[in-house]
Amino acid sequence: MGIAQIVNVDEGLSKERTLLQKLVQEEGVKIVDVAQALGKSRSTISLYITGKYKETEDLREKARNYLVTLGMWEHDSTEPAAAIQIDYITTADALPFIETTDVKRMRYVLKKAATKLKFGIIAGDPGLGKTETLKKYMFSNPGSAIYIRCKSTHTVKSLLQELADELGLPDTGSANQLNRRIVKQLKRSPHFLIFDEADLLKSVDKYEALRDIYDEAGNVGIALTGNLALAEMFLDFAELRPELKRLADRAPFHQRLLGPNREEVEQLLESVNLTNGARKLMVQIALNPRKGGLRNCVEILDVLLDMTEGQPITEEMVLDIGQINLNANA
Known part of the structure; x- marks a missing residue:
């Protein structure tokens, strides 16, 4: 069981401060080493540990990442994951040309x-x-x-x-x-x-x-x-x-030609705002010549990207437009 699970967090101190304080005062880690790992000065970390330095999300994140490397912090399901910023494309013309x-x-x-x-x-x-x-x-x-x-x-x-x-x-x-x-x-x-x-x-x-x-x-x-x-x-x-x-x-x-592999299709779809279900379905279409293959995948995306303008594309949307597209090309 990690230290993060057994320590009593002092009232008024964040979990991050408390764990760093325990690390220095009870585990014998030097403040200068902690400061170096966090990219901060020794005085800043000394004040932070004792609660005399203003709490910032940047410092808390650095502390969490450091504690993770020591096995003293485990992210749980209640902690929101850091959002990954993706610039979703809004037109099929912006799809990358993949070197398959x-x-x-x-x-x-x-x-x-x-x-x-x-x-x-x-x-x-x-x-x-x-x-x-x-x-x-x-x-x-x-x-x-x-x-x-x-x-x-x-x-x-x-x-x-x-x-x-x-x-x-x-x-x-x-x-x-x-x-x-x-x-x-x-x-x-x-x-x-x-x-x-x-x-x-x-x-x-x-x-x-x-x-x-x-x-x-x-x-x-x-x-x-x-x-x-x-x-x-x-x-x-x-x-x-x-x-x-x-x-x-x-x-x-x-x-x-053998057709694209899964990794190549996923690379093509990387910047498209698809739900998990929609992404799986688009990969299946691209990998299956009987469903129109890569060409049909791109044609479906062309319609859906115009409709959604960067908003999430759902599995239901893919099924609806995909069926229309297959019928049109039959």
């Missing part, structure tokens, strides 16, 4: 494909932050890369037209004419080519068009990012389809 393991994997593939002039393939479930990581890469490497967001409606010609536009070239003529124009420009001014959501291209002729540009230019790297269907095409089953294997053989750098 997936982000590092993506950055590795992008760097290698760009510098080694190879194909890179990045595949993972929707909502893992692939597009946001690509934007960060573009921002960090201004002028060195061309970004194309693929669409399910792309034909070979429209894909080449979009690439020509990004390179500042005319987008008229046949697919063959566009190809020659693009290759000629890339030979003059090489750019790293990034095709996001590349799984949406689907048909082999579009991937072959990209392989032709790569082979003919001879001085560019290309990155394809998309969902796990991309990995199936070029990593899992390419051996069964020679037309896909030709591109897969040019892609030594590839990664399957």
Whole structure:
């Protein structure tokens, strides 16, 4: 049993003063040592112990912390814990960009494909932050890369037209004419080519068009990012389809993304004013691709932060908005 539990506190003296007095008068600790531990002068502590120095919360807190280190003070449930000041965010735009393991994997593939002039393939479930990581890469490497967001409606010609536009070239003529124009420009001014959501291209002729540009230019790297269907095409089953294997053989750098871990999600939510129940639920959503994953987590926060403006977000709010969001994206 600690001393704090058996000492009789003198009337008129605080618990802190009484314990320090006992420490000096009965335990034989020198006042100068106590003063040094509390960051005060010897005279101040001498007067404080005897009740002749004005009580301040700062001094009491220093005394409590010192007594805790000696095993003479145990905080009990009736003592209010010191409040931790957190500047809660009020908009999803203020959420931090977390350097997750997936982000590092993506950055590795992008760097290698760009510098080694190879194909890179990045595949993972929707909502893992692939597009946001690509934007960060573009921002960090201004002028060195061309970004194309693929669409399910792309034909070979429209894909080449979009690439020509990004390179500042005319987008008229046949697919063959566009190809020659693009290759000629890339030979003059090489750019790293990034095709996001590349799984949406689907048909082999579009991937072959990209392989032709790569082979003919001879001085560019290309990155394809998309969902796990991309990995199936070029990593899992390419051996069964020679037309896909030709591109897969040019892609030594590839990664399957695994999604964030719990620590990374909690780091993302650190500055969001969530009740315990709401925080647990948001972590579950972010960790579960079937519930929308990280993307759905951020979209729900976007709505709730606008609603609450920094006030606590409850579990009920998350359930309500989360259900609406899942239905909207179904």
